[in-house]
Amino acid sequence: MSFSQDVKNEILRRKIQRHCCTQAAAYAVACFGKYFDEHGVVFQTESEGIAMLVRKLYDRCGIQGTVLEKQRASGPVYEFAVKDPAEVDKMLTLFGHTGREPALRINPDCFSCQHCVSYFLSTAFLCCGTATDPEKGYTIEFLSQRYHVSRQLEAILSEHHFRPHRTLRKGANVVYIKASDQIENLLAFMGAGNSAMRVMEQRMYNDVRNRTNRLSNCETANLGKSVQAAVQVQLAIRTLQQAGAMDTLPEPLRETARLRMEYPDLPLARLAEKFDPPVSKAGLSHRFKRIQEAAHRVEAARPQPDTPQTPSRKEVP
Numbered sequence: 001m002s003f004s005q006d007v008k009n010e011i012l013r014r015k016i017q018r019h020c021c022t023q024a025a026a027y028a029v030a031c032f033g034k035y036f037d038e039h040g041v042v043f044q045t046e047s048e049g050i051a052m053l054v055r056k057l058y059d060r061c062g063i064q065g066t067v068l069e070k071q072r073a074s075g076p077v078y079e080f081a082v083k084d085p086a087e088v089d090k091m092l093t094l095f096g097h098t099g100r101e102p103a104l105r106i107n108p109d110c111f112s113c114q115h116c117v118s119y120f121l122s123t124a125f126l127c128c129g130t131a132t133d134p135e136k137g138y139t140i141e142f143l144s145q146r147y148h149v150s151r152q153l154e155a156i157l158s159e160h161h162f163r164p165h166r167t168l169r170k171g172a173n174v175v176y177i178k179a180s181d182q183i184e185n186l187l188a189f190m191g192a193g194n195s196a197m198r199v200m201e202q203r204m205y206n207d208v209r210n211r212t213n214r215l216s217n218c219e220t221a222n223l224g225k226s227v228q229a230a231v232q233v234q235l236a237i238r239t240l241q242q243a244g245a246m247d248t249l250p251e252p253l254r255e256t257a258r259l260r261m262e263y264p265d266l267p268l269a270r271l272a273e274k275f276d277p278p279v280s281k282a283g284l285s286h287r288f289k290r291i292q293e294a295a296h297r298v299e300a301a302r303p304q305p306d307t308p309q310t311p312s313r314k315e316v317p
Contacts, residue, residue: 038099
């Protein structure tokens, strides 16, 4: 079962106590269904549970509708419809519409209490919403063919601080949220608290995993740098030994070279503790730098072999 279906199942189990909230939920079906005009309302879904909930919402609002099962190649589709003229008139009066509006817009008068918006959004998600599995990403989308309804939905989400975005995809208007913390808040606001916790847990897991990977990469990089630095110091010490120049170094540098060769794999901090008395990491690093500088001077002082001259064409016998 997909994460979207988990969210919808959780919303389906939500109980609506107030009549005004029931009306707001039923109104969401009209706004995000297939049709809503003077001829009635039609809403289609692949979920029988959602279709039964929609009929129950309209029954509680005093409006009689029907649910029909239609067979398609992809599977059954359940269609809820209110088409009886008397029931359509009651519905239009309840929602404050004439049915002859040139473009459908959300009527704010359908929200009477602070919970009405919550039920409106949760039912809108049942009608046209999808949610990405948090293991794959963070996205909640509401898809609608109605431009003005999508704009107003975006405004409603913004008023409740969910920071939505809107785009056009294949001719359909998409209102979406991608921030994980906003998705958590919206799911909880719509009554899907368990789904919100699942997003939160996955986000925390991803944060810990990413932090661990960053630390591991940083430690690996630092270890590589430390090994490279230790190898360069050992090469410098061997250069001085082969040139018989170790005795020219001050005693602290000779002691440093001896301990470095005795403990070639020891980290800088641990090696600094081997001195008597112990030295600081900065002091030990400075000594290594002086040893390398001495090795560079020895290298520079070595006589360079003569480069053989290539005979000119005239000199070739």
